[in-house]
Amino acid sequence: MLAAKTFFETPSERLTPRMEEDFFTSLMTRNRTYKTTFHDRFSDINPYLQEYLLHHAPPTLRVLDVGISSGISTVELYDDLSRGGREVEVVGTDILIDAFLVKVFPRCYALVDPGGFPLRFDFPFVTMKPWVTRRDYYNGLFILRKFINTLFTHQVHRMLRNPDDARISEVKLVTPRALAKSGITVCTDDISRYNSEFEARFDFVRAANVLNSGYFSPTVLSAMVANIGCYLTEPEGSLLVVRTHEDRASHGTLFRRGNGRHFEAVHRFGSGSEVEDIVLRVEIPTK
Ligand SMILES: C[S@@+](CC[C@H](N)C(=O)[O-])C[C@H]1O[C@@H](n2cnc3c(N)ncnc32)[C@H](O)[C@@H]1O
Known part of the structure; x- marks a missing residue:
């Protein structure tokens, strides 16, 4: 395991993917969720998203990535979605950024x-x-x-x-590569608390390895999904809920916000999201 002091003292250009994975994966936060992360986690899913969002979102794409941990997969999402010159703005949030x-x-x-x-x-x-x-x-x-x-x-x-x-x-628990990208903004936010600054602001929200049934009760998960629903634009806003299993395969569902007050499933990756039924039952409040 890499010492915290060594990690923060290593110049960003010398931080290897291995060092970042090793360091962040071994951190457990106050709410007993882990900052587990690794590189190329969603290389099978991002190309589909890029294509989908090309047809179902405005040319300037506004993305919210919740529970980003180190931001390693946020940087990869940003790079993949902006491939071909598309303008992309990503807000990456986590309950624990500053330390x-x-x-x-x-x-x-x-x-x-x-x-x-x-x-x-x-x-x-x-x-x-x-x-x-x-x-x-x-x-x-x-x-x-x-x-x-x-x-x-x-x-x-x-x-x-x-x-x-x-x-x-003061240190930030985020890869320096995320902090260096002008298209990525990182801030502290608790998904379970409604954030009015995010209301109707995003075309796409990704919740990767955070809306897990092992982490939160169905009641908390429903409250989180309802909040995210309010952050999406209507009718095209979309939400990806995905979880990576131990064999490193990702299973998730892409949902569409639509004009109504419920999400609808658009596409499944692998066997779909383990919380798909919860997401589909949530009634998105009108704010
Ligand atoms: C396993 S990491 C996921 C990292 C990244 N999304 C990925 O898939 O590579 C889960 C992250 O969710 C964050 N988290 C847990 N509860 C949260 C909450 N209520 N609001 C925001 N972030 C939360 C944790 O701090 C942790 O960094």
């Missing part, structure tokens, strides 16, 4: 979210996930991990009371 890298002790660092929730602990020669794993209970490591978690987290909370502390650095 702090805090020097808690000499040569020891904690990567934490803005509320101090720990994401990673770095020691001089080793880096560690803060949460206890099942294996820890067999080899006894859970005692050590809990001790370090308590010690580091306590120290971080104390230090965060003084934001001017020179041992605190």
Whole structure:
């Protein structure tokens, strides 16, 4: 595993895809979702989207990508959709974009979210996930991990009371390649909370590996889909809900907003989205 400090100190031109995958995939956020991501995740789906959106969206395409994690697949979506010179504007959102890298002790660092929730602990020669794993209970490591978690987290909370502390650095949990693209804007947003700034603003929304039945209850998923429905233009606005399985095959459904208050399925990739029935049942509110 790559140490957080090493990741943020590596110049962007020297960050390899492997380093990005390794780093982001090992981060778990406060709501127990993972920042798992890898390159070329949707290379089978993007060509279909490019063709579909060529015929079912305005020439200047406005895209919202929710739950972007590192933004690696956002950059690929942007590159694929803008192939052939099309003008594309992508807003990429995630519940966790900004974080702090805090020097808690000499040569020891904690990567934490803005509320101090720990994401990673770095020691001089080793880096560690803060949460206890099942294996820890067999080899006894859970005692050590809990001790370090308590010690580091306590120290971080104390230090965060003084934001001017020179041992605190602000970092973004997004690939520098996404931040460097002028057509991509990245911001913090919680899909479960309605964002009026997004209302009727997008021709296409992608929810990749975030609207998962294992992550959220059907009630929360319905609220998220209803919010996204309001962010789409009528009648052509479309939504892709997709999930990548362990064998790296992606299964998803492309939905159309239409003029009514319900989504309709337009196309299935693989065996379709696991939450397709929830999406189809959602009534999109009129705002
Ligand atoms: C597995 S990653 C998906 C990354 C990317 N979309 C892909 O498929 O490669 C899931 C992301 O969803 C984000 N997430 C979880 N809950 C969220 C919420 N309520 N609102 C916005 N983002 C959320 C997590 O922080 C995480 O970065």
